[in-house]
Amino acid sequence: xxxxxxxxxxxxxxxxxxxxxxxxxxxxxxxxxxxxxxxxxxxxxxxxxxxxxxxx
Amino acid sequence: xxxxxxxxxxxxxxxxxxxxxxxxxxxxxxxxxxxxxxxxxxxxxxxxxxxxxxxxxxxxxxxxxxxxxxxxxxxxxxxxxxxxxxxxxxxxxxxxxxxxxxxxxxxxxxxxxxxxxxxxxxxxxxxxxxxxxxxxxxxxxxxxxxxxxxxxxxxxxxxxxxxxxxxxxxxxxxxxxxxxxxxxxxxxxxxxxxxxxxxxxxxxxxxxxxxxxxxxxxx
Amino acid sequence: xxxxxxxxxxxxxxxxxxxxxxxxxxxxxxxxxxxxxxxxxxxxxxxxxxxxxxxxxxxxxxxxxxxxxxxxxxxxxxxxxxxxxxxxxxxxxxxxxxxxxxxxxxxxxxxxxxxxxxxxxxxxxxxxxxxxxxxxxxxxxxxxxxxxxxxxxxxxxxxxxxxxxxxxxxxxxxxxxxxxxxxxxxxxxxxxxxxxxxxxxxxxxxxxxxxxxxxxxxxxxxxxxxxxxxxxxxxxxxxxxxxxxxxxxxxxxx
Amino acid sequence: xxxxxxxxxxxxxxxxxxxxxxxxxxxxxxxxxxxxxxxxxxxxxxxxxxxxxxxxxxxxxxxxxxxxxxxxxxxxxxxxxxxxxxxxxxxxxxxxxxxxxxxxxxxxxxxxxxxxxxxxxxxxxxxxxxxxxxxxxxxxxxxxxxxxxxxxxxxxxxxxxxxxxxxxxxxxxxxxxxxxxxxxxxxxxxxxxxxxxxxxxxxxxxxxxxxxxxxxxxxxxxx
Numbered sequence: 001x002x003x004x005x006x007x008x009x010x011x012x013x014x015x016x017x018x019x020x021x022x023x024x025x026x027x028x029x030x031x032x033x034x035x036x037x038x039x040x041x042x043x044x045x046x047x048x049x050x051x052x053x054x055x056x
Numbered sequence: 057x058x059x060x061x062x063x064x065x066x067x068x069x070x071x072x073x074x075x076x077x078x079x080x081x082x083x084x085x086x087x088x089x090x091x092x093x094x095x096x097x098x099x100x101x102x103x104x105x106x107x108x109x110x111x112x113x114x115x116x117x118x119x120x121x122x123x124x125x126x127x128x129x130x131x132x133x134x135x136x137x138x139x140x141x142x143x144x145x146x147x148x149x150x151x152x153x154x155x156x157x158x159x160x161x162x163x164x165x166x167x168x169x170x171x172x173x174x175x176x177x178x179x180x181x182x183x184x185x186x187x188x189x190x191x192x193x194x195x196x197x198x199x200x201x202x203x204x205x206x207x208x209x210x211x212x213x214x215x216x217x218x219x220x221x222x223x224x225x226x227x228x229x230x231x232x233x234x235x236x237x238x239x240x241x242x243x244x245x246x247x248x249x250x251x252x253x254x255x256x257x258x259x260x261x262x263x264x265x266x267x268x269x270x271x272x273x274x275x
Numbered sequence: 276x277x278x279x280x281x282x283x284x285x286x287x288x289x290x291x292x293x294x295x296x297x298x299x300x301x302x303x304x305x306x307x308x309x310x311x312x313x314x315x316x317x318x319x320x321x322x323x324x325x326x327x328x329x330x331x332x333x334x335x336x337x338x339x340x341x342x343x344x345x346x347x348x349x350x351x352x353x354x355x356x357x358x359x360x361x362x363x364x365x366x367x368x369x370x371x372x373x374x375x376x377x378x379x380x381x382x383x384x385x386x387x388x389x390x391x392x393x394x395x396x397x398x399x400x401x402x403x404x405x406x407x408x409x410x411x412x413x414x415x416x417x418x419x420x421x422x423x424x425x426x427x428x429x430x431x432x433x434x435x436x437x438x439x440x441x442x443x444x445x446x447x448x449x450x451x452x453x454x455x456x457x458x459x460x461x462x463x464x465x466x467x468x469x470x471x472x473x474x475x476x477x478x479x480x481x482x483x484x485x486x487x488x489x490x491x492x493x494x495x496x497x498x499x500x501x502x503x504x505x506x507x508x509x510x511x512x513x514x515x516x517x518x519x520x521x522x523x524x525x526x527x528x529x
Numbered sequence: 530x531x532x533x534x535x536x537x538x539x540x541x542x543x544x545x546x547x548x549x550x551x552x553x554x555x556x557x558x559x560x561x562x563x564x565x566x567x568x569x570x571x572x573x574x575x576x577x578x579x580x581x582x583x584x585x586x587x588x589x590x591x592x593x594x595x596x597x598x599x600x601x602x603x604x605x606x607x608x609x610x611x612x613x614x615x616x617x618x619x620x621x622x623x624x625x626x627x628x629x630x631x632x633x634x635x636x637x638x639x640x641x642x643x644x645x646x647x648x649x650x651x652x653x654x655x656x657x658x659x660x661x662x663x664x665x666x667x668x669x670x671x672x673x674x675x676x677x678x679x680x681x682x683x684x685x686x687x688x689x690x691x692x693x694x695x696x697x698x699x700x701x702x703x704x705x706x707x708x709x710x711x712x713x714x715x716x717x718x719x720x721x722x723x724x725x726x727x728x729x730x731x732x733x734x735x736x737x738x739x740x741x742x743x744x745x746x747x748x749x750x751x752x
Contacts, residue, residue, distance in 0.1 A: 001321050001322070005331070006320070006321065009331040009332070009334065010325055010330040010331035010332070011330065011331075012330060012331050012332035012334075012396055015332060015335065015392045015393065015395055015396050016320075016331065016332065016334050016335055018392055019335045019338055019339070019388070019389040019392040019393065020316075020335075020338050022385065022388050022389065022392075023338040023342065023385045023388075023389060026381045026384060026385050027381070027385075027499065029381070030377070030378055030381050030503055031503070033377065034503060034506050034507050034510070037507055037510045037511075038506070038509070038510045040510070040514075041509075041510035041511070041513040041514050041526075042510075042513070042526045044513075044514060044517060045513050045517055045522050045523060045525075045526040046526060048517035048518050048560070059643070059647045060644070060647050060648075063633075063636065063640065063643070063644045063647070066635075066636070066640070067633055067635040067636060070635045070672060071635050129629070130629060130630065130631070130632065130633065130634055131627055131628075131629025131630055131631035131632075132631050132632065132633055134595075134597075134625060134627055134629070134631060135625075135631045135645065135648055136648060137597070137620075138595065138596070138620050138623060138624075138625055139620065139648040139649060139650065140617070140618070140620045140621040140649070140650050140652070140653060141648065141650055146648070200440075200444065204424060204437045204440065204441060205424070205427075205437075207428065207433065208427055208428070210427075214423060214424065214427055217416070217419060217420050217423055218420040218423075218424060218441060220416070221413050221414075221416040221417045221420060221445070221448075221452075222417075222444065222445065222448050224413050224452055224455065224456075225448070225451045225452055225455035228455045228456070228458070228459045229455060229458075232459065232462060249455075249458075253451070256451075260444070260447060261444070264440050264443065264444050267361065267440055268437060268440050270597075271433060271436040271437055271440065272433065272437070273592075273597050273598075274432070274433060274436070274597055274598030275557075275558060275589050275592050275593050275597055275598040364599060429559060430558070430559030430560075431559065431560065432559065433559075517560055518560075518562050
């Protein structure tokens, strides 16, 4: 397996690389979503604390 | 339990006007296909099983969206949940009453649709048997969907998304039983599988519907 | 449940304990998944010999097949978490389920896209009504249904429990869908296409040099899922315990 | 006139001492915390009166007592056993009157009574005194949809009158009742209590003078 056949994937580069590209894109997208979820969760816990203090 | 069924059917009879809409929807949608695809009998008879099944599935989903909503809105759902009788039985009675009022018209109208789609008459019995089993499964699934979304206002949009994936096996075996019969092949295999699906749904879905009703009313 | 067993479940499933313990476990899973995926890719893309029939195009299976396995595994995971949550009323189980659902949907999407990218060179069209791809498509709609239901209630607990019921019924339906679509395909075998690229290929992959990267990729994906679901579950459990003291300490709020 | 499990040897005493005991209950609706550590004890033959502004958790408390969902923290004991221990049997112990009347609008009052009788089952149903306060035959024999709100409320209270459940949970029972309706409800509740039953009543309106609650629980201030 030489570098040239690796990049060209024996003529299937047009399908193999987008497939892996999309796959890892989505998996990284999941990580980004997880970060945003954690931020939202932390913010809501802080907010719940403030509103809770006001009520009691 | 038959007293409950009697009361349910009496209620349905008195409010029969409300149960007309899904039937009109069913017949109307079926009549759209010749308008869209042209009236040639050969084409229509080819697509007849598919059209009847997709139409029956959509009509069922639309019709069953409100199965438990009226009980929820007038408070009798709370009384049903507080009844010492097994909730699965009460749900089963409600589902059978729903089948009679909403699905039976779809089955009885199938010959009319068959006529419109120049459907070969000798295959009508297979169509009716398979449609009865299909609407049985769809009624049970519709009851589950209605129970899951009973507390929501906009459940009509959500219900198809929940139910149609679950209904695909019923669609496949139901439509293909008639397709095979049309080609002169033996339709018994898909019919047996459809019957098996119906009994599996009969065993599993009332329990899930009862649980869904309890979840919906939880504080 | 015997005393020891229920004590173990309640100790492990208590949110603060889970919140603390899941961090190291999550990191461990993340490291293992990174290493395994790297090795799997190297094995699959570089070492494995090209397939005699499909040349190097077959290498897409190293992304397609593991994510297909994951999409099925995560749906069963949803159903099991739903069952635990419904029966023993363990809030953590619902948090894990609502954390896992989007990941499962993502893997299903990957499977569909890589499947169609693989069908293009082998079959000339991006979409083939093949039995496996079709049941994967239906599984994708099942995921969307579960996620949509869990988010359409303003009370998160009702949403969790309703989605759990749908996931359980869905999990029972998945094998039925799979076999009904298979039966549907054999019925139309003659009319659309002779044999299909996926079935033929999997049974002939006997060469071990092709097989081990597949298993390593699968291990990598499982650990990736483990790390991600624990991470998301920590946020989901916080969202469900907003006004508890431990949540505030965990977030470091005053 | 025995009240309670008619089938199980008549009187209320037979089914335990009918005491409702709530300890450390936390009331939560979705994410909002409504009340923390609610403690309440209602003895046999007495009733508790729940007051508090709208949205303070009165209805939530009654619904939890009726068994709709389990409380996360706190214990509810009825006749010495927690709701968990009662399991399915608890449903026969409770008669719940919510904001909604709980009657079918397409059935006539008589048919509604028959429908509720089927739901509650033989052991949960008993024939009240000869002249029941809420005599359904006095109402027009039309589907309840065409009756007035007050008449519909009388039908749902009639269902309560026939109920043999020892624990009554009444959420705003006085709504849509005229003056003598309120007096009739007072008499109905009084007879239930003298027969050894227990009740929890949540309401805005002042109770009729004849009814003196054993305990008054103020909701809305999170202790």
